[in-house]
Amino acid sequence: MTFRIKISILAAALISMSPAQAQDNVLNLYSARHYQTDEILYSNFTNQTGIRINRIEADDAALMERLRTEGKNSPADVILLVDAARLWRAQVEGMFQPVKSKVLEERIPANLRGGDEGQGAQWFGLSTRARVIVYNKVRVKRDEVATYESLADPVNKGRVCTRSGAHPYMLSLVGAMLERNGEAATEKWAQGMVANFARPPQGGDTDQIKGVASGECGVALVNSYYYARLLRSTKSEDREMMNKVGFVWPNQESSGTHINIAGGAVAKNARQRDAAVKFLEYLASDDAQAYFANGNNEWPVVSSAVVKNPVLQQMGKFKTENVSITAIGKNQVSAQKILDRVGYK
Structure with a gap:
């Protein structure tokens, strides 16, 4: 199976770093989101944090099969999947790890989080x-x-x-x-x-x-x-x-x-766990949430995000x-x- 791999690491920057430094500044993202409009989200995160994103992009089924094959050796730090059915399946198969984050717990409604809340949610809805x-x-x-x-x-x-x-x-x-x-x-x-x-x-x-x-x-x-x-x-x-x-x-x-969701989780064997949590918290920020709406016609899960999408406004509010x-x-x-x-x- 062929995977489209988009790597946002500048070779010159890596050459100037030691191997440990390079690893610390790279987040491995497995994404089933196939929207070109997401590119700006990733570049903004890098600009804000200095953490570069190495992205492997494929459909949900292909990513999950890759994770099964890689097992404990998977380099994935963050996993983005689309639809509750897929997120639940990945959770059941042990592909995620629980996350305790005050930012995510305060910003993302409880009904849009999955997993044992006592141990920390295992996945978070990021858009609807x-x-x-x-x-x-x-x-x-x-x-x-x-x-x-x-x-x-x-x-x-x-x-x-x-x-x-x-x-x-x-x-x-x-x-x-x-x-x-x-x-x-x-x-x-x-x-x-x-x-x-x-x-x-x-x-x-x-x-x-x-x-x-x-x-x-x-x-x-x-x-x-x-x-x-x-x-x-x-x-x-x-x-x-x-x-x-x-x-x-x-x-x-x-x-x-x-309604359904696109969501994210920290991979079970994430090597860059802190950076992974920071990335999910960034996706729950008002700026990133607004971009889900304005860039890809989804609705934010965070109520304070400002939507400036004329088509969504034209479609109107609904129960x-x-x-x-x-x-x-x-x-x-x-x-x-x-x-x-x-x-x-």
Whole structure:
């Protein structure tokens, strides 16, 4: 497997240091965040602290497999993963270590932290994204798709498009529904979803939006930052596409919209533990938090961060569900069993 490795260490600077000094000033970051807009976050951290970042970037599954293979010899200091299901899995597999940090405990809400709080959290949510409903303005009435549950109603037969049922985004949504509604109701909903498919589950979130715009799908589930990214696009084809779709904050009259996180942790065998904690604390700063919103259309987890993203402001405020991110992660196994039973491929 090929990994994209981006190394932010200047050779000349390293030559001038002793091996011990060089090691002390380098943080090894394993990141599943694949957003070019994050580059400025890393360079700002280096400018503030003098600690350079050596980054290995791959998708979540590839990074976790690499960590399994490396074992105790892994050079990773910090791990950034996307989605509660993946963070919970990495925690269960012993890839993280507990962290006691007054800064992180004060700034990041308890429901967005994972692990044994008595020993210190093992991972921290650093940004949030919502699972929203997009619909074709010609084919579908907005009030027909106001809730996640409504997507399983007979009125939406032949309209529904989603990612694979095995994808963590789907597993986390079903995990949240399990926590709120119980197993029987969640399985009945999943059966209704399968009955309403416009096509077999496939593709990513941008593919779902394209399917809705083209009319192949009437309605789809997507993460909010994909929708916002296309709204911000200056490409004429993207603007034309987005004119054909609308979006809904689901379940505003009941449980609230499902949210998920991108999060970070200190690696189990981190050699630069202090620097790793300092990096996570930096990502919880107001400046870094604002950049998650303004640079990548995510929401900060820190309430004092100032968002200056016109598209997020245009999308408006919404009620979020009150479900523990840890519970969502733990429910992924049961969620997968339900989706398998109903044939949600």
